[in-house]
Amino acid sequence: MRHGQSEWNAKNLFNGWIDTDLSDAGVTQAHQAGSLLAETQIQFDFAATSLLKRAIKTLHIMLEETNQLYVPEQKTWRLNERHYGALQGVNRDDARAKWGEAQVHEWRRAYDVLPPQTQGHPTSITVDGKTYPAFDRRYDDIPETELPHGESLKVALARILPFYESVIVPHLQAGENVLIVAHGSTVRALTKHIEHISDADIMHLEIANGEPIIYDLDDQLVVTDKQVI
Numbered sequence: 001m002r003h004g005q006s007e008w009n010a011k012n013l014f015n016g017w018i019d020t021d022l023s024d025a026g027v028t029q030a031h032q033a034g035s036l037l038a039e040t041q042i043q044f045d046f047a048a049t050s051l052l053k054r055a056i057k058t059l060h061i062m063l064e065e066t067n068q069l070y071v072p073e074q075k076t077w078r079l080n081e082r083h084y085g086a087l088q089g090v091n092r093d094d095a096r097a098k099w100g101e102a103q104v105h106e107w108r109r110a111y112d113v114l115p116p117q118t119q120g121h122p123t124s125i126t127v128d129g130k131t132y133p134a135f136d137r138r139y140d141d142i143p144e145t146e147l148p149h150g151e152s153l154k155v156a157l158a159r160i161l162p163f164y165e166s167v168i169v170p171h172l173q174a175g176e177n178v179l180i181v182a183h184g185s186t187v188r189a190l191t192k193h194i195e196h197i198s199d200a201d202i203m204h205l206e207i208a209n210g211e212p213i214i215y216d217l218d219d220q221l222v223v224t225d226k227q228v229i
């Protein structure tokens with residue numbers, strides 16, 4: 001599932017790696033999603049999320065609603081939202097006015113198109129009171145040369161897959177239930193991979209905040225059923 005609405009989703013600002021918080025509406029969405037999951041009575045064996053509070057808080061609210069806060073979880077930068085480069089903190093309507101509707105849509109939804117890149121690694125970008133220290137200690141295990149300056153969906157999927165294949169897949173192959181709470185682009189990238197969606201067709205996939213997507217997979221991890229609840 002994609003996290004509940006963030007404060008910058010509500011303001012129509014690109015979040016990317018900026019560690020924005022859930023809005024009040026996003027907290028409500030997380031509780032609603034958790035209670036919907038509780039009705040399915042799915043018992044989770046493992047949970048995974050990003051290093052960004054909007055996803056972490058959403059996961060924990062959902063686990064609380066399903067009375068499964070005890071479930072083992074792993075947080076990883078590899079599930080972070082795709083880095084939106086120089087668009088982070090920019091209002092989408094301002095971006096459309098500056099670069100045009102078509103260009104912004106391509107940056108947001110195309111598979112293999114990079115957004116405008118951040119130049120170098122600014123030690124801090126403070127937008128609307130949110131500071132993004134490039135050398136945040138939570139990213140200490142990423143070599144400085146690999147810190148993103150702006151990712152396409154393709155680049156994001158390439159850094160998600162090592163985690164998906166090495167951590168998520170073994171749980172699935174063991175017949176376990178896994179809950180992943182991530183971000184708009186990272187859920188789109190994982191959906192593309194799981195459902196074998198073409199590079200062209202992924203342009204049309206939208207993922208809403210706080211809507212649980214439930215996949216049943218066979219032992220070859222082929223999708224046998226999909227529900228959006």
Ligand SMILES: O=C(O)[C@H](O)COP(=O)(O)O
Nearest residue numbers: 013014015016081108184
């Ligand atoms: O990074 C963000 O702001 C959103 O989570 C995704 O934005 P998008 O829907 O414009 O890709």
